[in-house]
Amino acid sequence: MEALTSLLAGFETALTPINLLWALIGVTLGTLVGVLPGIGPALTVALLLPVTAKLPAVSAFIMFAGIYYGGMFGGSTTSILLNTPGESASIITALEGNKMARKGRAAAALATAAIGSFIAGTIGTLLLTFAAPAIAEIAVQITPSAKFALIMLAFVTISATFGGSPLRGLLSLFMGLAIGLVGTDLQSGQARFALGRPELLDGIDFITVVIGLFAIGETLYVASRLRKGKSDVIKLEGGATMSKQDWRRSWGPWLRGTALGFPFGAIPAGGAEIPTFLSYTLEKRLSKHPEEFGHGAIEGVAGPEAANNASAAGVLVPLLTLGLPTSATAAILLAAFQQYGLQPGPLLFLTNGELVWGLIASLYIGNVMLLALNLPLAPVWARLLLIPRPFLYAGILVFSTVGVYSLNNSVFDLGLLALFGVIGYGMRRFDFPVTPAIIGVVLGPTAEAQFRTALQQSNGDFSIFVRQPLTAFLMLCVLAALLVPQVLKYRASRRAA
Amino acid sequence: MTQPPPTPSTRPPISVPDLLVALALTALGAALFLGSREIPFGINAVVGPRVFPLIVSVGLTVLGLLLTVSVLRGDRAEPAAEEDTDLTVPVNLASPGIILGGFVLGAAVLTTAGFVIGTAIMYFSVAWAFGERRVGLMAGVALAVALVTYVAFTRGLGLNLPPGVLKGVL
Numbered sequence: 001m002e003a004l005t006s007l008l009a010g011f012e013t014a015l016t017p018i019n020l021l022w023a024l025i026g027v028t029l030g031t032l033v034g035v036l037p038g039i040g041p042a043l044t045v046a047l048l049l050p051v052t053a054k055l056p057a058v059s060a061f062i063m064f065a066g067i068y069y070g071g072m073f074g075g076s077t078t079s080i081l082l083n084t085p086g087e088s089a090s091i092i093t094a095l096e097g098n099k100m101a102r103k104g105r106a107a108a109a110l111a112t113a114a115i116g117s118f119i120a121g122t123i124g125t126l127l128l129t130f131a132a133p134a135i136a137e138i139a140v141q142i143t144p145s146a147k148f149a150l151i152m153l154a155f156v157t158i159s160a161t162f163g164g165s166p167l168r169g170l171l172s173l174f175m176g177l178a179i180g181l182v183g184t185d186l187q188s189g190q191a192r193f194a195l196g197r198p199e200l201l202d203g204i205d206f207i208t209v210v211i212g213l214f215a216i217g218e219t220l221y222v223a224s225r226l227r228k229g230k231s232d233v234i235k236l237e238g239g240a241t242m243s244k245q246d247w248r249r250s251w252g253p254w255l256r257g258t259a260l261g262f263p264f265g266a267i268p269a270g271g272a273e274i275p276t277f278l279s280y281t282l283e284k285r286l287s288k289h290p291e292e293f294g295h296g297a298i299e300g301v302a303g304p305e306a307a308n309n310a311s312a313a314g315v316l317v318p319l320l321t322l323g324l325p326t327s328a329t330a331a332i333l334l335a336a337f338q339q340y341g342l343q344p345g346p347l348l349f350l351t352n353g354e355l356v357w358g359l360i361a362s363l364y365i366g367n368v369m370l371l372a373l374n375l376p377l378a379p380v381w382a383r384l385l386l387i388p389r390p391f392l393y394a395g396i397l398v399f400s401t402v403g404v405y406s407l408n409n410s411v412f413d414l415g416l417l418a419l420f421g422v423i424g425y426g427m428r429r430f431d432f433p434v435t436p437a438i439i440g441v442v443l444g445p446t447a448e449a450q451f452r453t454a455l456q457q458s459n460g461d462f463s464i465f466v467r468q469p470l471t472a473f474l475m476l477c478v479l480a481a482l483l484v485p486q487v488l489k490y491r492a493s494r495r496a497a
Numbered sequence: 498m499t500q501p502p503p504t505p506s507t508r509p510p511i512s513v514p515d516l517l518v519a520l521a522l523t524a525l526g527a528a529l530f531l532g533s534r535e536i537p538f539g540i541n542a543v544v545g546p547r548v549f550p551l552i553v554s555v556g557l558t559v560l561g562l563l564l565t566v567s568v569l570r571g572d573r574a575e576p577a578a579e580e581d582t583d584l585t586v587p588v589n590l591a592s593p594g595i596i597l598g599g600f601v602l603g604a605a606v607l608t609t610a611g612f613v614i615g616t617a618i619m620y621f622s623v624a625w626a627f628g629e630r631r632v633g634l635m636a637g638v639a640l641a642v643a644l645v646t647y648v649a650f651t652r653g654l655g656l657n658l659p660p661g662v663l664k665g666v667l
Contacts, residue, residue: 038581054655167563171522174557178529181553185546192536192550218579223592223626227583389581390627391638394620397600398642401616405607406656414604418597425593430518431574448549455544
């Protein structure tokens with residue numbers, strides 16, 4: 001019941017006219033940028049960070065909530081009309097949704113994606129409302145050693161367990177950790193790896209790393225292997241609508257997709273990719289017409305798209321209650337909190353209750369706005385896909401420059417941006433995943449702080465990491481997450497030989 | 498699997514770029530390790546400021562060595578398939594070079610010539626690198642985008658961006 005009272009107070013915050021306006025601007029900008037090909041939800045949030053720079057914290061986060069969900073909605077529109085997933089979680093939508101669009105069923109594909117996202121987002125936000133305070137209450141008692149173990153678990157699952165190549169994922173993670181080390185050590189005041197540059201004493205701004213690796217890296221990489229010829233956009237007449245039969249075939253996948261997506265978002269398991277694949281497989285198995293899958297089955301859009309959005313809501317549970325981002329987008333949101341001097345975690349509910357509950361309430365509002373925006377305005381968003389590539393990528397670069405320059409008004413940061421752009425190019429060319437690096441930059445300093453606090457409390461006794469029960473259990477999970485996939489792979493290769 | 502498994506005598510060729518990347522990562526780890534040893538222990542602290550850098554640098558070095566070994570055994574990276582890319586065309590490194598050059602030039606003149614001129618140079622160079630050749634149109638769009646961005650962020654959102662030569666005009 002307590003959650004309900006808090007939520008109502010949150011709605012009081014979020015429903016003021018000015019905050020409603022920020023929410024509306026947030027969802028509109030989020031959708032607008034998210035629709036642009038080549039920009040996934042993570043980059044959408046990163047590019048729009050400077051827009052909120054001068055706002056009070058509560059309004060800024062209400063806008064972020066809109067940008068976050070809006071970026072997801074925009075991404076699915078692109079996947080369906082263009083067959084180009086902006087991120088790995090949209091691969092399935094691109095596969096099946098684009099096939100539907102090619103058969104002239106673009107309106108139905110967009111509608112089932114939008115309504116499914118709305119339902120999944122709303123149910124996910126409901127679950128977040130009731131789960132978050134309960135988890136926050138438990139989380140207050142977690143010891144520093146267990147927090148360190150939890151971060152280790154997030155590191156390993158995100159970089160090694162679910163990726164294509166564990167070695168490359170771990171290398172990416174360690175590169176991120178190394179970047180996170182640069183600057184003044186907060187506990188001792190000791191400068192580390194600053195190379196004598198005063199600009200580096202404050203550390204490297206996380207936003208510079210994200211925009212460099214994602215936006216500049218992508219631009220350089222695409223330029224080096226540009227596809228010639230026009231991209232193939234589906235024409236759209238009128239808004240997104242569905243027939244009665246589409247509704248009948250969609251509601252089951254929506255609910256099942258939500259049930260799969262939310263828990264996967266809430267545990268550190270590498271984001272929304274897995275639940276979308278699981279949802280697709282499940283729908284194919286349950287379907288009365290499995291032969292339609294791969295040729296434009298509506299269930300194959302409805303389920304995964306719901307899973308994707310429910311996972312986006314689930315990601316906010318560990319982010320708000322533990323300060324633990326489990327996806328690249330969540331890591332950027334965490335950095336946004338830190339820019340306002342806020343540390344997400346169990347204490348945030350006590351110290352900044354108004355902000356947290358205002359944010360949660362605005363998630364409900366944003367979802368309703370997105371539905372209202374996306375169904376009738378689908379053709380407008382579709383027009384954005386027609387922007388010629390040279391002008392689109394040039395615009396992305398200009399926006400990246402604004403975002404990074406406005407952090408400290410420093411040209412030195414733009415030099416760093418170019419450097420991370422080149423690294424981002426290399427990561428794409430040599431198959432290193434970007435997300436582990438991002439997580440490493442954001443969580444590295446936190447991991448170090450918890451590690452040191454834990455050892456301060458135990459007077460330098462390292463056995464704290466195996467004696468404290470919860471810590472020991474989490475450390476076992478870390479080992480399992482590292483070793484089990486390897487063992488399975490080895491056995492599979494033995495069997496194949 | 499219709500092909501016979503490769504026999505040890507016919508090892509796949511070693512990919513030189515992959516090997517360079519692996520060695521560079523190992524070298525970076527080693528350099529960080531040497532840098533970490535320069536950091537003082539810290540006083541009155543159980544775990545000083547150098548412990549974590551040592552862990553990270555050793556980890557990076559070991560992982561780099563593992564990657565080097567796997568590359569020497571014939572492992573090679575598959576370039577990512579992104580939207581708008583075509584992996585069958587030969588790699589064109591001139592375009593990223595033009596983008597970087599335009600970016601560095603624009604950043605260098607950002608404070609003197611101003612934000613609008615600087616970002617217009619960046620915009621133009623990216624559009625050029627992506628194969629656009631309608632110079633008049635590109636220059637117009639570049640200036641328009643830079644101007645609108647400048648006005649929106651300075652007037653609308655209160656950010657400070659350098660006006661440069663347009664000081665007093667805007």
